[in-house]
Amino acid sequence: MKKKLSQNPKVDFPKALAQKLIQRCEEGTLRSLKKPDSKRVDFSSNDYLGFSRHKLISEFALDKLKTYPGQLHGATGSRLLTGNYAMLEDFESYLQHFYNAEAATVFNSGYDANLGLLSAIAQRQDLILYDELSHASIRDGIGLSKAKAYKFQHNDLNDLKEKLVKFQDQFETIYVITEHVFSMDGDCADVDGIAKLCVEFGAYFILDEAHSIGAISKTGDSPFDAVVFARIITFGKSFGSHGAAVLGTEPLKQYLINFAKSFIYTTAPGVETTARNWAAHLYLESSSAEFESLRMNIAFFQKQIKAHRLIDFFIESQSAIQSCVIGGNEEVKLISSQLQEEGFDVRAILSPTVPQGKERLRFCLHSFNTRNEIETALLALAKYLIQ
Numbered sequence: 001m002k003k004k005l006s007q008n009p010k011v012d013f014p015k016a017l018a019q020k021l022i023q024r025c026e027e028g029t030l031r032s033l034k035k036p037d038s039k040r041v042d043f044s045s046n047d048y049l050g051f052s053r054h055k056l057i058s059e060f061a062l063d064k065l066k067t068y069p070g071q072l073h074g075a076t077g078s079r080l081l082t083g084n085y086a087m088l089e090d091f092e093s094y095l096q097h098f099y100n101a102e103a104a105t106v107f108n109s110g111y112d113a114n115l116g117l118l119s120a121i122a123q124r125q126d127l128i129l130y131d132e133l134s135h136a137s138i139r140d141g142i143g144l145s146k147a148k149a150y151k152f153q154h155n156d157l158n159d160l161k162e163k164l165v166k167f168q169d170q171f172e173t174i175y176v177i178t179e180h181v182f183s184m185d186g187d188c189a190d191v192d193g194i195a196k197l198c199v200e201f202g203a204y205f206i207l208d209e210a211h212s213i214g215a216i217s218k219t220g221d222s223p224f225d226a227v228v229f230a231r232i233i234t235f236g237k238s239f240g241s242h243g244a245a246v247l248g249t250e251p252l253k254q255y256l257i258n259f260a261k262s263f264i265y266t267t268a269p270g271v272e273t274t275a276r277n278w279a280a281h282l283y284l285e286s287s288s289a290e291f292e293s294l295r296m297n298i299a300f301f302q303k304q305i306k307a308h309r310l311i312d313f314f315i316e317s318q319s320a321i322q323s324c325v326i327g328g329n330e331e332v333k334l335i336s337s338q339l340q341e342e343g344f345d346v347r348a349i350l351s352p353t354v355p356q357g358k359e360r361l362r363f364c365l366h367s368f369n370t371r372n373e374i375e376t377a378l379l380a381l382a383k384y385l386i387q
């Protein structure tokens, strides 16, 4: 008789790994999974426009699925094998039109897009200059590439220029990458300034638009687009869904299909998700209501932090991400749990995710937050912070 396989309950956990967990416990930085509490006011999700809960978008998505009769529910393979279904190709064509780009290549997530793009394009003889506050997916993509990489000081065009001057003759190709809206600070890069420097030094500009599309502009469309080598847009933030795309030229798309490992060696995005992503774009194209409500909430939040004398705690930001720097993991966790108890879901961002001393509460604003919610949350914050 065949012996039934069962997991050995005595499988050892390597000591070095256990030690790392113990260290996290001791430092008060151990991460754990928690269910979101839908009773609390949402000041923490990336669903900036409320699209994850939008009935009309669900209907649009169903309609889209119906226009592809016979479409299987699973992608069934990678894009280069059986996963290149018609709806996905049509969605990419639609994205080209929506974002005014020559070509769009869909990835399973923004993390995959940055990883695949950066690891594939930058060669041994190349240099990548990246903003020091760049997202982990950008840094991991750089880490997987063979190129040399240096960070430039956050949003510091002089530092970037100095590095471009210093390295311009030492490398075959220089790539410069930044986020448009920074995920932890919420501030914006000087995209025009960086684009001009890239033109001056013949560098290739890559822009991560994860938190800007739908939050500071509907399509990110602007005059500097012509000099951007690649833009990364994600569907898990303002579109309330999942996935991402790299926008760029036709040769870039061809290159990614051939060399981006996170595109090649993975099952293509799900069919229902593609329908949802397309529906969310169609909705955003047809309506500005949520975008405008979000912009009004951002303006109202700014007014309120001034009114409650909180402005010095907040990093200057015109985006949906408003960060209140408190400093100290324990201090931030305490105020976050006090706000949670009062019914506001505001999350603590701890070191090492942000530098030590810059631990913060990150308010993510939404189109659906009410003025009353914003005002009462900030009143509570002022009570705990200023006393």
Ligand SMILES: Cc1ncc(COP(=O)(O)O)c(C=O)c1O
Pocket: 109, 110, 111, 112, 114, 135, 137, 179, 183, 208, 210, 211, 234, 235, 236, 243, 244
């Ligand atoms: C700037 C930035 N780029 C990329 C990503 C990754 O996107 P995704 O969540 O789709 O993997 C994130 C996610 O938080 C992000 O903040």
